[in-house]
Amino acid sequence: MADSFDLVVIGAGPGGYVAAIRASQLGLKTAIVEREALGGVCLNWGCIPTKALLKSGEVYDQLSHLADYGLSVEGRAYDFGAIVDRSRKVAKQLSAGVAFLMKKNKIEVVSGAASLKAGSSAPGVVVALSAGGERTLTAKAVILATGARARVIPAIGLVPDGDRVWTYREAMVPKAAPASLLVVGSGAIGIELASFYRSLGAEVTVIEALPRIVPVEDEEISAAAQKAFEKRGLKFRVGAKVTALTKTATGVALSLEADGKTETLEAEKAIVAVGIEGNVEGLGLESLGVTVDRGHVVIDSHCATNVPGLYAIGDIAGPPWLAHKASHEGVACVEHIAGQGGAHLAAPIPGCTYSTPQIASIGLTEGQAKAKGLDIKVGRFPFRVNGKAIAAGETEGFVKTIFDAGTGALVGAHMLGAEVTEMIQGFALAMTLEATEAEIMATVFPHPTMSEAMHESVLDAFGKVIHL
Amino acid sequence: MSTDILMPALSPTMEEGTLAKWHVKVGDSVRSGDVIAEIETDKATMEVEAVDEGVVEALLVAEGTEAVKVNAPIARLSGGEGAAPAPVATPATEPATAVATAPAPEPVGVSAPVRAEGARIFASPLARRVAGQKGLDLTAIAGSGPRGRIILRDVENATPATAAPAATAPRATAPAAEAPPRQVRSLEQLGIPPGSYDLKPLDGMRKTVARRLTESFRDVPHFPLNVDIELDALLEARIAVNAMLAAEGVKVSVNDLIIKAAAVALRRVPEANASFTPEGIAYHHHADVAVAVAIDGGLITPIIRAAETKGLAQIATEMKDLAERARSRKLKPQEFQGGTFSISNLGMFGIRSFASIINEPQGAILSVGAGEKRPVVRGDTLGIATVMSVTLTCDHRVVDGAIGARWLTAFKALLENPIAMIV
Numbered sequence: 001m002a003d004s005f006d007l008v009v010i011g012a013g014p015g016g017y018v019a020a021i022r023a024s025q026l027g028l029k030t031a032i033v034e035r036e037a038l039g040g041v042c043l044n045w046g047c048i049p050t051k052a053l054l055k056s057g058e059v060y061d062q063l064s065h066l067a068d069y070g071l072s073v074e075g076r077a078y079d080f081g082a083i084v085d086r087s088r089k090v091a092k093q094l095s096a097g098v099a100f101l102m103k104k105n106k107i108e109v110v111s112g113a114a115s116l117k118a119g120s121s122a123p124g125v126v127v128a129l130s131a132g133g134e135r136t137l138t139a140k141a142v143i144l145a146t147g148a149r150a151r152v153i154p155a156i157g158l159v160p161d162g163d164r165v166w167t168y169r170e171a172m173v174p175k176a177a178p179a180s181l182l183v184v185g186s187g188a189i190g191i192e193l194a195s196f197y198r199s200l201g202a203e204v205t206v207i208e209a210l211p212r213i214v215p216v217e218d219e220e221i222s223a224a225a226q227k228a229f230e231k232r233g234l235k236f237r238v239g240a241k242v243t244a245l246t247k248t249a250t251g252v253a254l255s256l257e258a259d260g261k262t263e264t265l266e267a268e269k270a271i272v273a274v275g276i277e278g279n280v281e282g283l284g285l286e287s288l289g290v291t292v293d294r295g296h297v298v299i300d301s302h303c304a305t306n307v308p309g310l311y312a313i314g315d316i317a318g319p320p321w322l323a324h325k326a327s328h329e330g331v332a333c334v335e336h337i338a339g340q341g342g343a344h345l346a347a348p349i350p351g352c353t354y355s356t357p358q359i360a361s362i363g364l365t366e367g368q369a370k371a372k373g374l375d376i377k378v379g380r381f382p383f384r385v386n387g388k389a390i391a392a393g394e395t396e397g398f399v400k401t402i403f404d405a406g407t408g409a410l411v412g413a414h415m416l417g418a419e420v421t422e423m424i425q426g427f428a429l430a431m432t433l434e435a436t437e438a439e440i441m442a443t444v445f446p447h448p449t450m451s452e453a454m455h456e457s458v459l460d461a462f463g464k465v466i467h468l
Numbered sequence: 469m470s471t472d473i474l475m476p477a478l479s480p481t482m483e484e485g486t487l488a489k490w491h492v493k494v495g496d497s498v499r500s501g502d503v504i505a506e507i508e509t510d511k512a513t514m515e516v517e518a519v520d521e522g523v524v525e526a527l528l529v530a531e532g533t534e535a536v537k538v539n540a541p542i543a544r545l546s547g548g549e550g551a552a553p554a555p556v557a558t559p560a561t562e563p564a565t566a567v568a569t570a571p572a573p574e575p576v577g578v579s580a581p582v583r584a585e586g587a588r589i590f591a592s593p594l595a596r597r598v599a600g601q602k603g604l605d606l607t608a609i610a611g612s613g614p615r616g617r618i619i620l621r622d623v624e625n626a627t628p629a630t631a632a633p634a635a636t637a638p639r640a641t642a643p644a645a646e647a648p649p650r651q652v653r654s655l656e657q658l659g660i661p662p663g664s665y666d667l668k669p670l671d672g673m674r675k676t677v678a679r680r681l682t683e684s685f686r687d688v689p690h691f692p693l694n695v696d697i698e699l700d701a702l703l704e705a706r707i708a709v710n711a712m713l714a715a716e717g718v719k720v721s722v723n724d725l726i727i728k729a730a731a732v733a734l735r736r737v738p739e740a741n742a743s744f745t746p747e748g749i750a751y752h753h754h755a756d757v758a759v760a761v762a763i764d765g766g767l768i769t770p771i772i773r774a775a776e777t778k779g780l781a782q783i784a785t786e787m788k789d790l791a792e793r794a795r796s797r798k799l800k801p802q803e804f805q806g807g808t809f810s811i812s813n814l815g816m817f818g819i820r821s822f823a824s825i826i827n828e829p830q831g832a833i834l835s836v837g838a839g840e841k842r843p844v845v846r847g848d849t850l851g852i853a854t855v856m857s858v859t860l861t862c863d864h865r866v867v868d869g870a871i872g873a874r875w876l877t878a879f880k881a882l883l884e885n886p887i888a889m890i891v
Contacts, residue, residue: 407601409594409620434592434620 008139010114013040015314015326016145024105026338031108038098042323052087057199116284122309146279148315157245180267186213188353190273195355205235218365218414278316303333352421357396360424363412375405379461381453388448394418399457408436472541513797591618673766689864692823699854705886724784729882731755731775740875743829744865758807761794771807821857831866835859
């Protein structure tokens with residue numbers, strides 16, 4: 001077994017496996033090291049299995065609104081075990097798909113935990129094989145794509161206990177759905193899990209330390225999303241600092257401080273969703289002198305670390321912690337290694353939250369644009385006057401677009417509503433191609449679709465909206 | 469088995485062209501070498517020949533379609549009945565190209581925006597708008613986006629300095645980036661109402677001519693030098709030469725003699741055979757003489773390469789062929805790009821004297837008027853001679869007055885004593 005490669009990728013998540021495939025396409029002899037399942041958190045414990053769970057929740061939700069559509073069914077029930085099983089099956093199927101892709105692209109998969117040691121042109125990779133034993137791989141370049149995990153704060157009890165306190169991982173495979181739930185953190189992960197368990201009927205309270213929920217989103221989106229979620233029965237505590245999470249006889253108790261007042265919330269279970277931290281441990285980064293800042297490897301615009309031949313992509317290299325960001329970096333990094341990369345293009349990265357209603361955004365929020373000193377034009381269009389949305393009974397939400405007034409550059413787009421995660425790429429394409437308002441206005445949007453609200457929002461920013 | 473015929477690149481820099489004419493229709497059998505289509509760029513029309521044998525299955529691009537991208541499929545050929553079996557070595561999926569196509573565009577670095585004249589500029593809408601707002605010329609900005617596309621950051625980083633001409637390009641000048649875009653008023657604003665004229669849209673050649681000459685006239689510091697040349701000896705020599713060449717069917721024109729004399733004069737005064745570049749003055753090794761030929765819808769300047777090394781018969785033969793093919797727009801790009809000196813002759817129209825605009829990056833252009841009988845003073849006697857006035861327009865950055873005068877003296881001496889051309 002030859003142990004010398006052009007490229008060794010450590011971690012087979014959406015950053016690593018995509019990088020490996022691109023490397024193979026470019027003729028690099030490539031190996032990929034993975035200590036768990038191919039596909040990483042995304043396929044096994046993140047993006048994909050949560051979408052399966054959320055779909056079950058959504059369909060179950062819909063059943064309570066059937067009368068709106070002139071329909072009725074006898075009774076309504078769910079089998080939680082079957083919901084979880086389906087989610088696991090989906091994850092397995094996709095992980096097997098990655099295994100197939102590795103084989104098809106002649107990428108050697110090495111199962112085990114990797115660590116780095118000093119090497120000549122790039123660090124050597126020592127793999128403690130899952131099957132036992134050790135194997136040393138050498139390569140001209142090494143890419144770290146080990147991802148990240150849930151951040152925990154043991155000092156105040158925000159740490160999984162295998163029973164009542166969960167991270168996203170435990171929250172995806174419990175034996176039964178809790179009747180009540182506390183979710184600490186209102187980022188995408190917290191909101192999605194809160195949305196799912198609320199769909200199944202749990203009493204859910206989301207606690208956010210910052211003054212508004214989904215704090216990375218536009219201020220208006222945060223406000224409208226909170227209202228929409230509250231309509232569905234979700235409860236929120238914003239600007240609330242968690243002081244302690246403790247266990248009670250039957251569940252958990254969470255103490256918090258807000259506006260100088262203290263409060264204690266009780267529930268059956270709690271989910272810790274207070275961000276994530278990079279998997280930088282056990283890799284030998286310290287001994288190589290790799291620069292690590294606040295749990296993330298520091299990289300340049302080509303994803304190179306300060307150690308020659310060593311690169312880092314995806315979650316381990318810092319936010320936004322998104323699968324598509326990792327894949328994008330993986331491709332750019334490999335093309336650079338293969339000498340094929342052009343100048344690094346800082347394409348804007350869309351963000352999606354698959355709650356009900358969904359949130360999707362790209363670029364600057366209105367607050368960020370103003371903080372940058374931009375003179376902006378803002379357009380909005382609500383789904384409540386969009387024909388398709390009315391017909392589908394999905395009138396919640398709106399589209400907001402932000403333009404640089406001087407150049408007509410689209411600097412940000414923010415959406416709340418059904419299926420907006422499937423529409424945001426329209427704005428992503430416009431921004432990457434550097435369209436101005438003129439090109440977007442000149443684009444024909446099909447009728448009737450919810451995407452017409454995107455068009456109208458742009459028209460609104462320039463005083464040309466039709467249907468308002 | 470069918471193969472796609474792809475849009476050929478007529479020059480290494482060509483990115484798109486117009487499919488001017490189909491010479492075949494669906495169902496026609498073609499053999500290797502058959503002309504199947506004519507492709508037009510802003511400079512030339514070229515015939516596309518089939519390289520495979522087969523039956524035309526489909527014409528994928530309609531006649532007259534503009535801006536067809538290089539390497540886009542334009543027609544599909546199927547192995548016709550009775551056609552020879554496809555060579556085993558050719559995979560069925562590999563598209564056959566009509567002529568050798570240019571290699572895939574390489575990623576363009578952040579320097580040296582060397583673009584073909586009139587080539588499409590790839591720039592994002594935002595980059596275009598911001599460049600317009602800043603008054604920057606996109607042709608002088610290097611793109612850092614995919615395939616050299618100009619994106620916002622390139623425009624934001626461009627200053628009049630970086631938007632200067634590419635250092636390695638032989639082109640002497642680029643439009644001054646700092647110059648504000650010229651406001652062109654419409655005919656209507658100037659008092660000519662619509663409907664009182666017919667508007668013929670600008671074709672590629674007209675746009676190129678307009679842009680290049682505007683740039684040259686505006687940016688090249690030019691001045692004219694005039695001299696009168698007596699032609700009687702030359703006309704006699706021409707009769708003798710043509711008598712000798714009659715058996716070969718070659719006829720030397722006065723213009724051919726002028727080309728030859730200009731080339732020999734350039735050899736004798738090499739300082740006049742030069743181009744201005746930002747790095748220095750390029751002195752050319754050969755006199756590649758470009759000769760302006762009026763063609764339908766514009767003009768083009770085919771080139772007699774190394775004219776100083778060629779005999780009159782060869783120059784006459786080459787010029788006849790070039791002029792004919794120029795008029796039918798069949799010149800290859802290398803046949804009209806890259807001369808070192810130009811000649812424009814309007815003598816046949818009775819023009820006595822005129823001054824041409826320099827064809828960048830050349831250092832000078834000669835304008836030739838009509839040969840006509842004029843009174844001449846010899847000593848204190850008035851006589852009659854066939855006299856021609858010529859004007860040398862010089863790029864003062866390269867050809868100073870004295871150099872231009874020396875060249876004209878040498879040129880005049882050669883024409884007035886044509887036997888000197890053969891020594």
